[in-house]
Each structure stands twice: as C-alpha cells, then as structure tokens.
Amino acid sequence: MRPLPICLAAVIAGGSALARSGPVDAGFDRAAATHPTMRRTVPVAPTAPEVSAAAIDLVYFGGPVLSGVEVLQVIWGSGTYLDGVANGGTTTSTRLGDFYHAVTLSPYLDWLCEYDTHTQAIGRGGFGGTIKITPSAANGGSTVTDDQIQSELVAQIGAGALPFPGANTLYMIDFPAGTTILLGSSRSCVDFCGYHGTGSVDGQFFYYAVLPNFTAGSGCALGCGRDPTLFNDLTSTASHEMVEAITDPAVGVATVFGPPLSWYDPINGEIGDICNQIHSNLAGSDGVTYVVQNEWSDALAGCIAQKPNHAPIAQCHDVTVSVFGCTASASIDNDSHDPDCWDTLSRSPSPAGPYPAGLTQVRLTVTDSSGASSSCSANVTVSSIGCDDGIACTTGDACSGSACAGIPGPPPKEVDDRVVLSRSAGVDTIHWDVASGATASDVLVGLISALPSGFGGADERCLGGSLTSASASDSSIPPVGEGFWYLVRGKSFCGNGTYGFEAQNGSSTLERVSGTCH
Structure with missing residues (x-):
C-alpha cells in the first residue's frame, strides 16, 4: 500500500481509512499519499477487520496498471536481515527471491486480469534478481524517511547500481534490523508493516515497495501477520504490496480521486487492504508452497489467492455458405469463451473442413490451457452457385459433394470433303x-x-x-x-x-x- 495513508490497511484502530474531508477531489490527502499496510503492533497478531462485500466500492479511476510486473529485490545495505531475505535461495540468490520468482509465474497473478483496463492487460510477471545497494551516508542512517528512500533510489539508478525502471519494474526493498522508516509521522512496525509508492527519475515514474525488518523482536515480528513463521508473515506482506502495486502503481503521485489513481475503494483502500491479513497457502511455479495474502476479487466479491479453473463454454450456431465451387471453409463457433479471464482457448472442429456442398454436421470442442473442455454441434450448409470442373469440353458442371463434374462433350466431327x-x-x-x-x-x-x-x-x-x-x-x-x-x-x-x-x-x-x- 502506498502514497495515501490512503489505504491504511488496518489502521492502529484496526480498520481501513482514507484521510479525506469534503468533496472527493478536495479530500484526497496527498500529504498522506503513501500507501502503507497498517497493522496493530501488539504481542498477538490481530484479527483482520471483517469487511462486508456490500460495503466494498472498488472503482477504476483511470490510472495505469502493471501488465507484467518485473520484480527486483533490493537489499538496503549491510546489516542483519530475517533469514531468507538476503540468503538461502535455491533457484535465486535469496529465499525471498525464490518467492518472487515462483509467485510472479503462478496462478496468484492470473486472475488479476479482472482488473485489466481498456488499454492494458494484466498477466504473469517475472523476477529480475536481487541487488544489494550501499546507501549514501545521508540516506543510510538508522532512521530513513520516504523522501530519502526515493532520493537514494534515484541516485542508485543514476549510478547504474539499479537498472533503469521499465514500465513494469517494481523495486521491492528490504531494510536491515535497526532501521526505522518514517512515512510522514507514521513509523515502521509501529504504524505500518509495509507500503508501496511512486517516484520519478528523468521524467518517468518508478514504482517501489518498502518492507521493514521482520527479525524476532522487531515490532513487525510481533504484529505483522497471523502465521507463526516470520518468513511467512513477510511473504504475506510482500504479496500484499506487490499485488497492490500491480493494480494501483501510481497511487503515490495521485492528488485526486482520478488518474493516475487506478483500482481503489475510497473507503476501504486497495485490493490488499480489503483482505488484510487473510492468508492462503499457494503452490509456486517451483513447486514450493508459500504463504501469500488473499486479495479482493471484485468479480467474486471475496478475498482469494487464486481462482478455481472453470471449463470453457462452447457455443455453436448453424452456418450457411454460398460459394462458386463445391467446398467452403466455415466456422460454427458462436463466441465460445472461458469464464476465467486468464485462460486461452483452442478450438477443434470435427470434421475440420473445408466442407462439401450440402449439409455437414460439425462438432466443435473448445479446450482451455488447463485441459478442461466442452463441446457443441451445429450444421454447415454449403450452397453451390455453380462450379467449374476445369475440363473445357464438359458442359453442365455441377457439384456432387465435394466433386465438380460435367457432361463430357464429343470430339470434333470428321472434316468434310471440302479439302x-x-x-x-x-x-x-x-x-x-x-x-x-x-x-x-x-x-x-x-x-x-x-x-x-x-x-x-x-x-x-x-x-x-x-x-x-x-x-x-x-x-x-x-x-x-x-x-x-x-x-x-x-x-x-x-x-x-x-x-x-x-x-x-x-x-x-x-x-x-x-x-x-x-
């Protein structure tokens, strides 16, 4: 969550809120425009506030989304990190990197296509690797403000330590133990467990998320999650911020309830805030099970980590084709589709055609990317308006199924005697x-x-x-x-x-x- 304690995912009081007063535009608090994941820091992980589906009013305000997020894990200098954050990777250099790699290529992102815009389609993403930076002395102290984080990212990009951001780049930043992050007057692991924001470099937006230290004894270890394993609480928080950054990346520079704000509920916040601290186990693309936070599905009016696969819906209609000839290609498909927005369909008619003159019954089978299928049947009628068998001496050419045949003409008569x-x-x-x-x-x-x-x-x-x-x-x-x-x-x-x-x-x-x- 970001630029806008806009979405204080679970404010200290245990709810979600957007600081505003008066009309929507006038009430958009840009000073609070850093979108934090807020949780009570108490010895026992708090219960996430229950939000009635009827109370959710998620609106698309016209801003961008990340079509295929490219996550870069950024380690903020030397220090002590929760085990797995800066080490322990199997497929990447860190265990948290493994998580990003596996989750961005998993069904966890598939269903986010329900938040596609008119110009952008959300799909799976990827992991670009782990990069350790050495912050400047000015920005590397025990207390770091959000402005300092943005300033340091710009400097690291300029120096080439971080790659220049693309349209889908998301810097996921991990901080060492002993570092307090200030977001306005809010403090990490006291008022929030993480947030995502928006910066600018060379006139281009870049997107980032902040993850405080989750080691034992930190405030985040005490109050940022329901899982007994700290690494799982961290991945839940990371998934929360990542998905919100995908569906509302430019919230950090929004000043009104309009562009560049994207998917947002003015009362309940972003899709992660609505489902704050509701966890699920998810099988990543590497076969490892990870803990992620559920996110709000407006289509299902509930909090989910992934959607079940549904069989495609095959729809057919009769087709009549008029051709000069004896065969024609035709499709009986009548907008067959898949209820799952992420699925792709293959279509297999039997027989495949082209179809001969007359009536042919065709069966269409549509199959989705998971192998689920359905079928329907319809008739193809090919009406021949004439044909040519290609033989110059025949007359009365006509179709018999797929064959065109005429009546053979006689050879020339005998030359008469006038030679x-x-x-x-x-x-x-x-x-x-x-x-x-x-x-x-x-x-x-x-x-x-x-x-x-x-x-x-x-x-x-x-x-x-x-x-x-x-x-x-x-x-x-x-x-x-x-x-x-x-x-x-x-x-x-x-x-x-x-x-x-x-x-x-x-x-x-x-x-x-x-x-x-x-």
Missing part, C-alpha cells in the same frame, strides 16, 4: 474447312502407293500439328511415279477427331488411325 489442294511455284497448299467442334487441326501426309487403311505406315509424316489456321503448305516432292495423299482431322480439348474411314460400296468401314501427329 482443296493447289500447287504454285513448287509448293503444295492444302485448304480445308475446320471440322465442327474443333479448335485446331492436324494434317497427315504420305505416299499414295502406301496409303493404308487402319493404322498408318512408316512413310507418313505430320505436315502440321495443332494448326489453328485452315491451311498448310508442303514443298517436298514425291518420288518419280509417286504422289502424296493428305488427310486432315480436327481436334479440341475433348479429344481428336478422325482422319476418316475407308469406304467400300459407299459405306464407311475401317477408320484411318495414326499417331504421327500429336
């Missing part, structure tokens, strides 16, 4: 009328003495193949005592016509066949 041969300057020229239905012609030539019926002889040759004109020329000269014969046939996409038939007594008998012209 004229003329000779000029030693060149024979043949003219003919193109056969009915033909798009081209073949001209065959051979010796009269070898004119066969049936299949042609070895002497014949193709004078012209696939001629688009109705004439051909031949300058060759037959042997003495011989002559040439010429035969013409039509051809088209539907096949070849005939060269003719042998005639006997006025009747056609054996067809003249030749493979010389192709």
